[in-house]
Each structure stands twice: as C-alpha cells, then as structure tokens.
Amino acid sequence: MxxxxxxxxxxxxxxxxxxxxxxxxxxxxxxxxxxxxxxxxxxxxxxxxxxxxxxxxxxxxxxxxxxxxxxxxxxxxxxxxxxxxxxxxxxxxxxxxxxxxxxxxxxxxxxxxxxxxxxxxxxxxxxxxxxxxxxxxxxxxxxxxxxxxxxxxxxxxxxxxxxxxxxxxxxxxxxxxxxxxxxxEKILKKIKLIPKENLYSGLYDLGVDFEKALLFHQYVTLREALGQDYIEVLETLFPFLINYSFAELLDKFQNELHFITKLK
The missing domain is CATH 3.40.50 (Rossmann fold)
Known part of the structure; x- marks a missing residue:
C-alpha cells in the first residue's frame, strides 16, 4: 500500500x-x-x-x-x-x-x-x-x-x-x-447523480442537515446563474459542503452574494 x-x-x-x-x-x-x-x-x-x-x-x-x-x-x-x-x-x-x-x-x-x-x-x-x-x-x-x-x-x-x-x-x-x-469521492459521485432540481432533497437523503442542504442548493444555483457548469460547480463547492459548518457556509455564500451585488 x-x-x-x-x-x-x-x-x-x-x-x-x-x-x-x-x-x-x-x-x-x-x-x-x-x-x-x-x-x-x-x-x-x-x-x-x-x-x-x-x-x-x-x-x-x-x-x-x-x-x-x-x-x-x-x-x-x-x-x-x-x-x-x-x-x-x-x-x-x-x-x-x-x-x-x-x-x-x-x-x-x-x-x-x-x-x-x-x-x-x-x-x-x-x-x-x-x-x-x-x-x-x-x-x-x-x-x-x-x-x-x-x-x-x-x-x-x-x-x-x-x-x-x-x-x-x-x-x-x-x-x-x-x-x-x-x-x-464516493459521496461526490452520488451527489452528481441527484437530479439538479432535487439537489437539496437528495443531499438530505444522503444525511446532510436540511438547512445546509438547502443552502448548498442555493449556492450551486447562484454559481450556475453566473455561467459556471453545473458539475464543475458541484466539484468546486463540495469541499465546503463537507468541511464547513452551516454558519461558515452561510457566511461564505453571503460574502460572495454581496461581492456580486456590488459588481452589478
């Protein structure tokens, strides 16, 4: 090994x-x-x-x-x-x-x-x-x-x-x-198989807290709305889903949203 x-x-x-x-x-x-x-x-x-x-x-x-x-x-x-x-x-x-x-x-x-x-x-x-x-x-x-x-x-x-x-x-x-x-890697593969529109409920079924699953779904939707590929977004944000608490993920999401709003 x-x-x-x-x-x-x-x-x-x-x-x-x-x-x-x-x-x-x-x-x-x-x-x-x-x-x-x-x-x-x-x-x-x-x-x-x-x-x-x-x-x-x-x-x-x-x-x-x-x-x-x-x-x-x-x-x-x-x-x-x-x-x-x-x-x-x-x-x-x-x-x-x-x-x-x-x-x-x-x-x-x-x-x-x-x-x-x-x-x-x-x-x-x-x-x-x-x-x-x-x-x-x-x-x-x-x-x-x-x-x-x-x-x-x-x-x-x-x-x-x-x-x-x-x-x-x-x-x-x-x-x-x-x-x-x-x-x-196994978890990410399962997440990729979840239908895009049911991402939050699919994450909940995998054991993610409902609030965190819903927030992650919103985060992915935001990135996708900015023109990023859906699968690429999942791969990019996945480490934050695994390693961040709900509060940390929310803070990151709000900071990114605030930055995008200022640009507009």
Missing amino acids: YLVGFYSPKAKSGVTELSLSIYNWLKSNTTLLVAFISYGPLEKEEISNELIHEFSKLTLIEQKRKVKQLKKQFDIIIYDASSQLSDGVLKILPIVDRLFVVGDEHRDFAVKLHEIIQFNKIFDKSVKNFITHLQGNKTFIIRENMDQQVIGFNNKKKDTDDIGQMIYTDYVTYYLERNLVENN
Whole structure:
C-alpha cells in the first residue's frame, strides 16, 4: 500500500544497510505487513515473497507490475534503490510515496529530485484525483511541506528508531488520508447523480442537515446563474459542503452574494 524509497546519488553510501535496518525495525515494532525490495543483489538475506533481490534485472513494466502486486499484499514496502545515478533508478523512483536521500550533504539533491517526482505525479490519475477541488485542504491531499516529504540525514544506526517511527506515523496519516479521499469521492459521485432540481432533497437523503442542504442548493444555483457548469460547480463547492459548518457556509455564500451585488 505504502512505498518508501531509500536512495543516494553516490555508490557505497550505506543505503542498503540503513533500509534493511528500517525494514527489520518495522517488522519488530509494528503489526504491519512489511516487504523489502532491493535494486541490487543482497549477500546475506534469503529471497522470499516479502524480500525481493536484484530488482534491476526486471524490465520497467515488470517492476511496476511487481510493486502493484506487493501493494495489494503488504502495508509498507521498503525500496532500497541504492545505486549510482542510473536511468533505471530514476524511472522507478517517481512511484514512491516517501523518499529518503541518504547523507546530509545531499539535501539539495534530495529537494531537486523530490520536485521532479512531484511533477511526474501531477500526471498520475491516482494522485491527480481530487487535488484540483481540494487544493490547500491538507486533510485530503498529500502534504505540501517539503521538509516532511524529503529528508537528508547522516547514516547512523541510532537514527533507525527515529526514521522507523517517522515512517510508521506517515503511513498511518497516509492511510487515513487515502480513505477519506476515497469516501468523499464516493459521496461526490452520488451527489452528481441527484437530479439538479432535487439537489437539496437528495443531499438530505444522503444525511446532510436540511438547512445546509438547502443552502448548498442555493449556492450551486447562484454559481450556475453566473455561467459556471453545473458539475464543475458541484466539484468546486463540495469541499465546503463537507468541511464547513452551516454558519461558515452561510457566511461564505453571503460574502460572495454581496461581492456580486456590488459588481452589478
């Protein structure tokens, strides 16, 4: 479900040792199902369903297929991408949910690489869904704080506990966010199926307070009267329906109405 990448732009930087220690920490300190992918060969660990060696020998299509399969079976996948800077590593890194770049001296590199990865994710439908409508609402979208997404650190064993805790916390947050997004996508789909003229009663049937449902209907009607597409209005205003109280939604509606009246 959740893919964590460990990487360094230089060879023999201790990435494998560190990522294996995090893998073992998660297995020992949590009840999560954890898998490990090694881009290169491992000398001591035996190959198993949860411990994959020599990932580099698979084609890019096979790599992505394997990751997709593992995500269905495991809660967290640790991806040891240790290698010199290579085309194969760069092609697979954009699918990670969190990236660690080993070595504090590589912090600038980490930020640049993260920017590239985030840019690539813009075109991934699974990531792009809802980002447009929920921009700025950190409850539902991937956190925007760069420091939380990419971290440069010195490769020391004493860091294992801190990094393990960080990954576990991030996984829990990711799990909650993902489920909230999926639940709200389902609700929005149901709202889109309600006949336009019965929007308020349809919302009430879905569990929205009657007054709030009626106000939302009026808000949608106002936006539509201004020339906006009905479905687009639903998508734009949906986050406010979900996150705002009746009083907050009323205040937003009245402010917009007042602004429009002044323009006229």
